[in-house]
Amino acid sequence: MRNSTKMMILIGLVLVSISLYLFQGLNGSYDYALPRRGIKVLAMALTGVAIAYSTVIFQTITHNRILTPSVMGLDSLYMLIQTVIYFFFGSMSILVINKNFNFAISVIGMIVFALLLYKFLFKAGKRPIYFLLLVGIILGTFMGSITTFLQVLIDPNEFTSLQNKLFASFNNVNGDLVWLALVIITLTVIYGWRSIRELDVLSLGRDNAINLGVDYDKIVKKMLVLSSILIATSTALVGPITFFGLIVANLSYQFFNTFKHSTLIIGASLMSLVALIGGQWIVERIFTFDTTLSVIINFIGGVYFIYLLLKESRTKS
Numbered sequence: 001m002r003n004s005t006k007m008m009i010l011i012g013l014v015l016v017s018i019s020l021y022l023f024q025g026l027n028g029s030y031d032y033a034l035p036r037r038g039i040k041v042l043a044m045a046l047t048g049v050a051i052a053y054s055t056v057i058f059q060t061i062t063h064n065r066i067l068t069p070s071v072m073g074l075d076s077l078y079m080l081i082q083t084v085i086y087f088f089f090g091s092m093s094i095l096v097i098n099k100n101f102n103f104a105i106s107v108i109g110m111i112v113f114a115l116l117l118y119k120f121l122f123k124a125g126k127r128p129i130y131f132l133l134l135v136g137i138i139l140g141t142f143m144g145s146i147t148t149f150l151q152v153l154i155d156p157n158e159f160t161s162l163q164n165k166l167f168a169s170f171n172n173v174n175g176d177l178v179w180l181a182l183v184i185i186t187l188t189v190i191y192g193w194r195s196i197r198e199l200d201v202l203s204l205g206r207d208n209a210i211n212l213g214v215d216y217d218k219i220v221k222k223m224l225v226l227s228s229i230l231i232a233t234s235t236a237l238v239g240p241i242t243f244f245g246l247i248v249a250n251l252s253y254q255f256f257n258t259f260k261h262s263t264l265i266i267g268a269s270l271m272s273l274v275a276l277i278g279g280q281w282i283v284e285r286i287f288t289f290d291t292t293l294s295v296i297i298n299f300i301g302g303v304y305f306i307y308l309l310l311k312e313s314r315t316k317s
Contacts (some may be wrong), residue, residue, distance in 0.1 A: 001268075001309035003258060006256060007270070010270035013278075014277070017273065017277040017278040018041055021037060022215055024285065039178055040173055041277060043173040043181075044280060046182055047272075047276065048272025049269045050167060050230040051241065051244050051248070051272060052249065052265065052271070052272045053268075054226070054228075054230040054245065055068050055249040055268070056249050056264055057223045058245075059249060060203050060223075061202060061220045062133065065207070066309065067133065068242075068243070069231045070118070070130075072114065072140070073143060074110050074113070075242060077140075078106055078239075078240055079165075080144075081106055082315045083147045083150045083154070084150055086154060091161040091162070099176075099177060100176065100177065100180075106236035107184075107236045108233050110228065111229055114224070114225065115143045117132070117139070118225065138301035150275070165239065167292060167295070168241045169238060169239055169294070171289075173238065181236075185233055188229050190225055194263040195219060198214050198219050199261040200260060201214045202216070202220075241298070242301065243300070243301020243302055243305055244275070244301060249268050250304070251271055252267040252268035252271060279293050279296060
């Protein structure tokens with residue numbers, strides 16, 4: 001089956017998922033329910049595209065298909081920021097009640113953290129990318145420990161409110177934040193798309209890319225920054241979804257079997273839309289909100305991650 005045919009199948013599945021989610025069970029309440037569902041669909045679409053795009057380019061520059069941008073510690077930093085806000089200011093603080101302030105603090109904090117990390121690690125010379133990943137893992141673990149310590153000390157009522165921030169949820173998405181995220185993600189994707197051909201060359205390795213005329217270090221730094229912006233925006237919008245990018249990126253590799261990032265990224269984005277919108281429809285209509293989509297995704301993603309590790313070990317042996 002040609003990749004164009006596969007792409008059309010995915011587009012059809014996306015349209016079916018959107019139609020089911022938007023129109024099933026409206027019962028005539030178009031003025032109230034339809035706009036709310038539309039905002040949630042837009043939020044899921046933005047989140048799916050941001051995670052899929054950032055994961056594919058991150059795995060390309062690291063040459064590893066079991067790593068995701070969350071390994072840099074951005075998810076841990078988001079949870080630390082939210083925990084610090086609740087611990088020191090409380091759930092009735094303007095930093096919590098005003099979702100615009102909360103969104104801005106989270107996005108700016110994660111992007112500044114990523115920029116400082118890249119600046120200091122690349123400043124001393126040509127650091128290998130795996131050194132950057134190692135530092136990110138260590139910092140992520142350190143921030144996770146601080147988060148856990150503060151959560152143990154926090155007031156139980158505040159912790160109950162805090163938990164809503166620590167899991168991805170599309171049920172209470174703020175419409176204003178969705179439009180702001182749309183602008184950020186759209187501009188970032190358009191800017192990054194200009195280097196889509198360089199990504200195809202980067203997949204050949206550092207030496208081959210340099211021999212073919214690609215400024216390897218410049219493209220890697222640029223893609224790391226773009227990946228951080230996308231993950232920071234999507235995480236601040238709906239919360240962390242740890243393994244989601246791992247699932248859709250690897251499914252895209254297997255489904256399309258091509259080196260072209262234009263196909264892989266679009267395919268992974270479409271799979272993200274099917275998974276998020278269709279999954280949210282299942283959570284609301286079948287499970288009747290007995291569980292959350294992020295819990296299902298993290299469970300499936302964790303199992304898939306173990307499968308990829310076992311598969312990788314068998315291949316090397």
